[in-house]
Amino acid sequence: MENKKDKDLSEAHLDKLIHQAWHKPVKPNSKKLWQRIDKSIKAPHHVMWKSIAAILVIALLTVASLSLFNPDNPSVLVEVNNTGKTPKEILLEDGSKVLLNRNSAITYTTENSRMLTLKGEAYFDIKKDENHPFRINTGELHLTVLGTSFNVNAYENSQEILVSLVEGKLKVIANQNQEKNLSPGDELIYNKATKRISLNNFNTNTVLAWKSSLIKCENASLDFLLDRLENYYAIAIKNKADYSNCKISGEFKSDLSLDEIIEIISFSHNIDFVALSEHEYKIEGKMCD
Known part of the structure; x- marks a missing residue:
């Protein structure tokens, strides 16, 4: 039994x-x-x-x-690069838009596209979501937004990171626990050498000219233009600091070849760019007072 x-x-x-x-x-x-x-x-x-x-x-x-049916499946890492000569538009899953400048990249996960890492320069138009703040990490700066429009210039080779707020509100925290709240028209400048941040006003037409594939200089330091040449064309200009007192005004198409832009600058300032290698240059000629 x-x-x-x-x-x-x-x-x-x-x-x-x-x-x-x-x-x-x-x-x-x-x-x-x-x-x-x-x-x-x-x-x-x-x-x-x-x-x-x-x-x-x-x-x-x-x-x-x-x-x-496993909800714990790992999310996928997404990296978007812009290796072209013109800006690249990315539409995120939440409806936010990112315009990526040349030689720039963003990285995020499919699980949360409202938290991303930026290398280079991008313009952000963020869809408002009070329950899910949008966060950006540049490595040294951390940005938190709800819904706003702003520009971030964070190229690795630049001495400064620039955050320029067009609309809305923006909180920026530096690695040294420095915190700033930006209002429209404010530009935050982070000095990588001193690890300090400061606020200034900015010219929208100049800062955002790259969105139209332009570089605009309005009585700007030659450093401003040389920085962009280094970032856009992946080159190094060894002694550019020697010419920081030089001023330049004008409008350049950023899709021009490097040789074409160098020729314009050389003619306007009576200086020469000497190639030290394929991606390295130095400037020769009279320095500005």
Whole structure:
């Protein structure tokens, strides 16, 4: 009697497992497989085959459940680069827009596109979401916004990081626990050498000219233009600081070749750019007073 009782309990336990497995969400082809297996084990005395079938079905459903219904699946890392000569527009999943300057990149995950890393320069038009602030990391600065428009210039080779607020409100925190709240028209300047931040006003036409593939200089230091040449064309100008007192005004198309822009600057300032290697230059000529 005990053997029969144990046998009945064993079958009941297997039936329960199969019933639980059957009611898990699965693909249609998994149901068809179970139906084929079920037809082959209708006879109640085929306990061994029913056991094997139960094990197969439970294994199949477990794999399907792990691959299709696991909420802990790791998110995918997305990196968008702009290696072209003109700005590149990216539309994020939340409706926010990013305009990426040349030789720049953003990185974020599919799980949360409202938290990203920036290398280079980008203009952000962020969709407002009070429950999910938009966060940007440049490596040394951390920006937090709800809904606003602003420009971030954070090229690795530049001595400064510039954050220029066009609309809305923006909070910026530096690695040294310095914190600033920006209002429209404010430009935050972070000096990488001194690790200090300061606020200034900015000229929208000059700062945002790159959105139209232009470089605008309005009585600007020659450093301003040389910095952009280094970042846009991936070059180094060894002694550019010697010419920081030189001023320049004008408008340049950023999709011109490097040789074309160098020729314009050389003619206007009576200086020469001497190539030291394929990506390295120095300037020769009279320095400005």
